[in-house]
Amino acid sequence: MxxxxxxxxxxxxxxxxxxxxxxxxxxxxxxxxxxxxxxxxxxxxxxxxxxxxxxxxxxxxxxxxxxxxxxxxxxxxxxxxxxxxxxxxxxxxxxxxxxxxxxxxxxxVPQLPRHRDLGFLDIPALDWQGDVWVTREEMPTFERVDDKPTGPKGFWRR
CATH class of the missing domain: 3.10.260 (Mlu1-box Binding Protein; DNA-binding Domain)
Structure with missing residues (x-):
C-alpha cells in the first residue's frame, strides 16, 4: 500500500x-x-x-x-x-x-484526462493528450432531410 x-x-x-x-x-x-x-x-x-x-x-x-x-x-x-x-x-x-x-x-497533471465542457453541446467529453474525446454513443447524428415539404398539399401556395 x-x-x-x-x-x-x-x-x-x-x-x-x-x-x-x-x-x-x-x-x-x-x-x-x-x-x-x-x-x-x-x-x-x-x-x-x-x-x-x-x-x-x-x-x-x-x-x-x-x-x-x-x-x-x-x-x-x-x-x-x-x-x-x-x-x-x-x-x-x-x-x-x-x-x-x-x-x-x-x-x-497533464497526462491525466480531464472533463471538458463543450459549451454549445450538452454531451460529456474528455480532454486528453491534447485531443477532445467523446463516446460514440454521444456523437451527434444527422438525419437525411427530404427536399419536399411535408405538410398538407398546397401548403406553400396562397
Whole structure:
C-alpha cells in the first residue's frame, strides 16, 4: 500500500485531512466524525456502505499512520444522517472550500484526462493528450432531410 500525502483543511479549529485517490476525493474518517459531532469514528464507519470505506497510509508529522477514509458520496450521506447543531453549514463548506481545491490539485497533471465542457453541446467529453474525446454513443447524428415539404398539399401556395 502506497503512502499518501494528505491535504489538511481547518474549520473552527478542527482539522480535516483529505486525499485524492483515482481522481476522487476521500476524507479521513476520524476527522469527519469529529466535525459532525460524533464521539467515536466507528459510529460513522458503521453507518456507511463498506465499499465507501478504504484503509490508507498517510504521511504525517509523526511519521506514517494507517487510517480509514470515506469517499464523497458517503460523506454527504453521513452529513444527512448525523445532524448536529454545531455542524450547520458543513455541507456547504465541503462543496465550496474543500472539494474544489482537491480537484484543482489534480489539474496540474497533464497526462491525466480531464472533463471538458463543450459549451454549445450538452454531451460529456474528455480532454486528453491534447485531443477532445467523446463516446460514440454521444456523437451527434444527422438525419437525411427530404427536399419536399411535408405538410398538407398546397401548403406553400396562397
Amino acid at each position: 502506497d503512502v499518501l500525502a494528505a491535504i489538511t483543511f481547518h474549520r473552527h479549529d478542527q482539522a480535516l485531512r483529505a486525499v485524492m485517490i483515482d481522481n476522487q476525493p476521500w476524507f479521513v474518517v476520524p476527522d469527519v466524525s469529529r466535525l459532525i459531532g460524533l464521539h467515536h469514528p466507528t459510529v460513522l464507519a458503521r453507518s456507511v456502505y463498506p465499499d465507501d470505506l478504504r484503509p490508507v497510509r498517510l504521511r504525517g508529522d509523526c511519521g506514517v499512520v494507517s487510517v480509514e477514509v470515506l469517499n464523497e458520496p458517503a460523506l454527504y450521506e453521513a452529513l444527512g444522517r448525523h445532524r448536529h447543531p454545531g455542524s450547520q453549514g458543513l455541507g456547504q463548506w465541503f462543496r465550496e472550500s474543500v472539494i474544489p481545491p482537491l480537484l484543482d490539485q489534480q489539474q496540474n
